[in-house]
Amino acid sequence: MSDLVPRPVNLPSAQGGGAPSFTQLAARTAALTASALALKEGLWALQRRMERDADQADQLADLCTAAEVEPKFTALITEAGAALRAVAEASGDLARTADQVQHDAQELHDAHDQEYRGVYEAVNASGVRQARPGFYRTR
Template identity: 80%
Template sequence: MSDLVPRPANLPAATGKPSFTRLAARMATLTASALALKEGLWALKRRMETDADHADMLADLCVAAEVEPRFTGQINEAGTALRKVAEASAELARAADQVQHDSQGLHDAHQGEYRGVYEAVNASGVRQAKPGFYRTR
């Protein structure tokens, strides 16, 4: 059985107005979650490959012991299925890696674009107009 354990969502609540800090927190959480998922999937891949190797060794021992061929065939089928799980988990880990990379890029772009504005607004101590107030047509 796998050591992966389902985890509850750790995203901040979706209530309230969008804000600089809320979006930054969500992007950081998404990046961390994608990293944890990727690491778990690579661990699953290694575990499934090890289990498949053990199934192959067991099948070889069964052949040497002249065990009924249908049982040896079932062990070989299990090893093949474990290898397919390992391949699929590697593909999913690569997708999680891409999500991690893209969410980190979005976080970095967001910080680069709006960090200065956020700090200037908070440093002024003056209540700012609602978004869109200064927009011109």
């Protein structure tokens, strides 16, 4: 059985289904970055474990050959080792993809922070209630 367990989604929810605020979007991008990092680390661990298990299957197949075990059983062990190597390779590919997602999410978080942090701080520092978004939009 796999050690990977599905996790519930723990992203902050949007208020009333409208557009998220600066802090909500910052929290969401930070959560996405952290989730991608956790996924990547779990996949690298899975890859290492599958490679180790495949090596052990190869060693067991060699021992079975030396002990003149029924060839069909040795072939099954060899097939299992090959399948474990395929899982290791696929998890490595997926880990590289998760690494790219983490990198892109961090870039999004940084760009959002750079673009809107000043506006957010200016609005909060004024002490004056601001108009709803879109009020100052010109036609």
